[in-house]
Amino acid sequence: MIELEDIGYVRSGVADFATAVHFATDIVGLELMDSGEPGVAHLRSDSHHHSLSLVEGVSGVIASGFTLATEDALVAAESELERRGFRVTRGDEKEARSRRVAEFIGFDDPFGNRIELAFGRQTISRPVRLSRGSGITEFGHLCLDAPDVREAYRFWSSTFNARVSDWVGDGACLMRIDEVHHKIAVFQADEPGMCHMNFQVAELDDVFRNWHFLVEHGVEIEMGPGRHPQSGAIFLYFLGPENFTYEYSFGVRRITDEAAWRPRFFDPDEIGAIDMWLGPKARTVSQPQLRLSDPA
Numbered sequence: 001m002i003e004l005e006d007i008g009y010v011r012s013g014v015a016d017f018a019t020a021v022h023f024a025t026d027i028v029g030l031e032l033m034d035s036g037e038p039g040v041a042h043l044r045s046d047s048h049h050h051s052l053s054l055v056e057g058v059s060g061v062i063a064s065g066f067t068l069a070t071e072d073a074l075v076a077a078e079s080e081l082e083r084r085g086f087r088v089t090r091g092d093e094k095e096a097r098s099r100r101v102a103e104f105i106g107f108d109d110p111f112g113n114r115i116e117l118a119f120g121r122q123t124i125s126r127p128v129r130l131s132r133g134s135g136i137t138e139f140g141h142l143c144l145d146a147p148d149v150r151e152a153y154r155f156w157s158s159t160f161n162a163r164v165s166d167w168v169g170d171g172a173c174l175m176r177i178d179e180v181h182h183k184i185a186v187f188q189a190d191e192p193g194m195c196h197m198n199f200q201v202a203e204l205d206d207v208f209r210n211w212h213f214l215v216e217h218g219v220e221i222e223m224g225p226g227r228h229p230q231s232g233a234i235f236l237y238f239l240g241p242e243n244f245t246y247e248y249s250f251g252v253r254r255i256t257d258e259a260a261w262r263p264r265f266f267d268p269d270e271i272g273a274i275d276m277w278l279g280p281k282a283r284t285v286s287q288p289q290l291r292l293s294d295p296a
């Protein structure tokens, strides 16, 4: 069992670098760090150096990064994964530097999502300078796609310390690795990929201010503002360049009594399954509400 300390970063390839960086900063509000690497943009949301890296090149997610507490844990994880039959690679010095971690390993999960495990992630002491007043306080969770969500749960819960907090039928599994209701989610989709990346905002008002801001700037709102019955968070999903979905949310539940929590099963075909406020997608019958982007 590999103990994940936290979520770390998302690394994503973008074909139109300038447009993606402009969106991540001037629209989403993340801080652009000086990466020192041409074609790599590091976006900061909290006390860590970055949560999102945009890398000029082929469009699409490159890796999802998680942190482990110690170097020993990383070494142990490497052999544990190899014992379980995964092909594990170790990042070289340049790759580790680009991720602002001391060491990392990478492997493909059973569905083809690239996962990286790192230790020694860089903390920055000075306050975040958000590019606009979006109220972002931290990287909240990441959501991966997999064809079989229950199988994905078996993988995450048997390989790592991930516990299910709630299910939305066979369509979504929300998992915690600490007190936060979920930091890892898996949504059903035919192909692997990054379903969305969530940032927490400081107050309820930020969700609504951001909503108005996004609408004014012609950004496609995928769903919300609404409220998830699972985490209890007020959410807003919106579409960035190259099909990258961002989510802002406020008020995520913390599960402080680990022993008392029982995962719940929500029926995705039931109205309000992921939006208690019954917004437009929540009213769609049978049930593309778990698919945030309408199929092209």
Ligand SMILES: O=C(O)c1cccc(O)c1O
Pocket (backbone or CB within 6 Å): 143, 172, 174, 185, 198, 228, 229, 230, 231, 232, 233, 247, 249, 274
């Ligand atoms: O926050 C949640 O509970 C939640 C539920 C369904 C889907 C999501 O993306 C979520 O973040």
Ligand SMILES: [Fe+2]
Pocket (backbone or CB within 6 Å): 141, 143, 185, 196, 198, 247
């Ligand atoms: Fe989410």
